[in-house]
Amino acid sequence: MAADLVADQLRDPAPVRWGLRVVTVGYVFLLVAWPTALVFRNALAGGVGTFLHAFSDPAVEHALALTLTVATWAVLINLVFGVTISLLLVRYDFPGKRWLSVLIDVPLSVSPVVVGLALVLVYNGRTGWFGPTLERAGIQVIFSTPGIVMATVFVALPLVIREVVPVLQEIGDEQEQAALSLGASATQTFRRITLPTIKWAVLYGVVLAVARSLGEFGAVKVVSGNLVGQSQTATLAVEQTYQNFQPQTSYAIAAVLALAAMACLVIVSVLRPKEGSA
Amino acid sequence: MSITVSHVSKRFRPRGAGEFVALDDVSVDLPTGQLTALLGPSGGGKSTLLRIIAGLETADAGSVRIEGVEATHLPPQKRNVGFVFQHYAAFKHLSVARNVAFGLEVRRRPRAEVQRRVAELLELVHLTQFADRLPAQLSGGQRQRMALARALAVEPSVLLLDEPFGALDAQVRKELREWLRRLHDEVPVTTVFVTHDQEEALEVADEIVVINHGRVEQIGTPDELYDAPANDFVMGFLGPVTRLGGRLVRPHDIEVTTRPGIVGGTRGRVERVTRIGFEVRLVVRLLDDGQPSRQDQVEVAVTRATQRRLGLTDGVEVWLAVIRGAAVPQMRPGVAV
Numbered sequence: 001m002a003a004d005l006v007a008d009q010l011r012d013p014a015p016v017r018w019g020l021r022v023v024t025v026g027y028v029f030l031l032v033a034w035p036t037a038l039v040f041r042n043a044l045a046g047g048v049g050t051f052l053h054a055f056s057d058p059a060v061e062h063a064l065a066l067t068l069t070v071a072t073w074a075v076l077i078n079l080v081f082g083v084t085i086s087l088l089l090v091r092y093d094f095p096g097k098r099w100l101s102v103l104i105d106v107p108l109s110v111s112p113v114v115v116g117l118a119l120v121l122v123y124n125g126r127t128g129w130f131g132p133t134l135e136r137a138g139i140q141v142i143f144s145t146p147g148i149v150m151a152t153v154f155v156a157l158p159l160v161i162r163e164v165v166p167v168l169q170e171i172g173d174e175q176e177q178a179a180l181s182l183g184a185s186a187t188q189t190f191r192r193i194t195l196p197t198i199k200w201a202v203l204y205g206v207v208l209a210v211a212r213s214l215g216e217f218g219a220v221k222v223v224s225g226n227l228v229g230q231s232q233t234a235t236l237a238v239e240q241t242y243q244n245f246q247p248q249t250s251y252a253i254a255a256v257l258a259l260a261a262m263a264c265l266v267i268v269s270v271l272r273p274k275e276g277s278a
Numbered sequence: 279m280s281i282t283v284s285h286v287s288k289r290f291r292p293r294g295a296g297e298f299v300a301l302d303d304v305s306v307d308l309p310t311g312q313l314t315a316l317l318g319p320s321g322g323g324k325s326t327l328l329r330i331i332a333g334l335e336t337a338d339a340g341s342v343r344i345e346g347v348e349a350t351h352l353p354p355q356k357r358n359v360g361f362v363f364q365h366y367a368a369f370k371h372l373s374v375a376r377n378v379a380f381g382l383e384v385r386r387r388p389r390a391e392v393q394r395r396v397a398e399l400l401e402l403v404h405l406t407q408f409a410d411r412l413p414a415q416l417s418g419g420q421r422q423r424m425a426l427a428r429a430l431a432v433e434p435s436v437l438l439l440d441e442p443f444g445a446l447d448a449q450v451r452k453e454l455r456e457w458l459r460r461l462h463d464e465v466p467v468t469t470v471f472v473t474h475d476q477e478e479a480l481e482v483a484d485e486i487v488v489i490n491h492g493r494v495e496q497i498g499t500p501d502e503l504y505d506a507p508a509n510d511f512v513m514g515f516l517g518p519v520t521r522l523g524g525r526l527v528r529p530h531d532i533e534v535t536t537r538p539g540i541v542g543g544t545r546g547r548v549e550r551v552t553r554i555g556f557e558v559r560l561v562v563r564l565l566d567d568g569q570p571s572r573q574d575q576v577e578v579a580v581t582r583a584t585q586r587r588l589g590l591t592d593g594v595e596v597w598l599a600v601i602r603g604a605a606v607p608q609m610r611p612g613v614a615v
Contacts, residue, residue, distance in 0.1 A: 174367035177334050178425075180354045181361040182381035182432055192384070196371045
């Protein structure tokens with residue numbers, strides 16, 4: 001103990017330690033904590049009644065419902081494809097594997113606005129690649145829910161994969177081989193062995209994907225057309241109500257979105273320590 | 279024959295490296311009910327052969343028959359083999375009992391039968407009181423016994439063990455291999471285990487297959503291999519060797535005298551004495567006309583009693599000769615005795 005203390009003092013003299021703490025805490029406070037707190041303060045400035053009143057507007061109600069629908073679909077799709085792609089990347093060898101791995105990170109590096117624009121170019125009803133064909137079949141992608149879901153899936157794509165891949169790599173395939181040699185089919189092996197081993201990573205990825213899907217703005221704005229009561233999501237509603245001089249409504253929706261994202265973070269931090277023991 | 283491997287070849291093509299021949303036209307017959315060791319240096323191909331028998335790896339050429347059934351293209355699930363991995367491959371999220379039950383559960387056996395069988399097996403591997411623990415709460419030796427019970431649960435026609443004691447410390451290793459031998463006498467399922475430890479193979483196996491550079495060097499009982507090794511490699515791999523009069527001999531097959539009495543004796547001087555318990559190892563520098571003209575050193579092993587009787591200490595002049603009936607390589611290059 002005493003030795004630790006001495007080592008600690010040798011490494012960082014007191015002024016350096018205190019200086020570092022003040023800078024870090026101040027930085028996070030000014031950049032993250034204070035602005036977020038202000039959103040809640042403003043949302044509740046007129047009392048709980050005013051706060052709740054904001055949600056009686058059918059447009060706001062619709063925006064929140066749409067965001068929920070979109071996030072649900074986007075997360076489900078990312079869950080299924082994320083786990084499948086992770087297994088493919090870790091357990092199988094195929095030509096172009098490295099390219100696929102790089103491609104999966106594209107949504108992290110490319111601006112969501114560009115993602116939205118790219119989707120519009122491919123799926124729009126007049127000049128897109130598939131757009132006209134789909135439209136003739138009665139499916140409208142751009143300016144409607146499918147397009148919003150696609151944009152959200154795109155931006156949240158790497159989240160599940162980047163959580164699951166390292167865990168799959170770490171556990172190796174010996175447990176799966178053991179299961180096979182004990183007579184388990186591929187499906188049984190996946191359900192009984194692989195899935196339970198990666199479940200925390202999957203859940204962690206899903207929580208991140210939920211937070212990302214709820215908050216997506218840029219890509220959704222380009223593909224949705226932002227039609228009030230039709231294709232306007234919650235984030236778009238925040239912007240529009242703010243610009244339309246309804247700050248109270250804007251703050252209220254923003255507070256709900258922030259609350260949902262924070263709930264996700266809390267869930268993650270509660271789950272995290274279990275990763276080790278599970 | 280329980281397992282018949284004929285003309286199996288396997289090459290690996292690691293990325294960025296050349297071709298690596300793991301097995302080169304290997305044929306082995308493993309009789310039913312025996313405990314066979316695949317012995318050889320690491321990278322020699324013995325694990326690959328075991329994995330091909332289990333179906334975890336596919337051969338480029340050749341065929342595998344298990345219990346008379348053509349198994350070359352069967353998936354591992356259909357081969358009815360039990361496989362034990364060096365690093366246990368324990369199902370980390372399942373209790374010891376559930377680990378052992380796994381093979382029965384995927385076969386959808388009735389619950390009562392599964393429970394009875396799991397209890398029996400845990401008894402057999404002395405893990406009954408650990409049934410509800412997670413593998414992480416067991417020691418390495420206990421985990422490997424659990425893995426063995428898990429493999430035995432499905433009543434495999436052959437049991438394959440890949441360096442089963444390789445990750446354990448020396449003491450546990452020794453205990454477990456004696457235990458494996460006893461277990462095999464109780465449950466006489468055809469067993470093949472891979473090892474690079476010649477002592478382990480000599481102690482446990484009924485029959486040893488020596489594999490090196492992807493080829494079978496020799497197949498035989500421990501005695502045959504030790505006393506009549508097929509070539510220099512087998513002789514060198516199965517025990518200590520030294521060179522006397524241009525031939526390979528075991529250090530304990532050399533007779534030492536302090537007077538020039540023996541026919542064909544070679545003169546030398548003791549240079550170093552190392553005592554390991556009852557055994558004393560001497561390093562003897564050979565002499566030509568009293569001068570150490572040749573650079574030859576010979577290692578000799580004698581008992582502590584002999585060393586004391588002859589007064590073998592540093593600098594003593596001795597005469598060395600190979601005893602009659604000493605193990606010598608048969609010098610037939612290649613396969614089988």
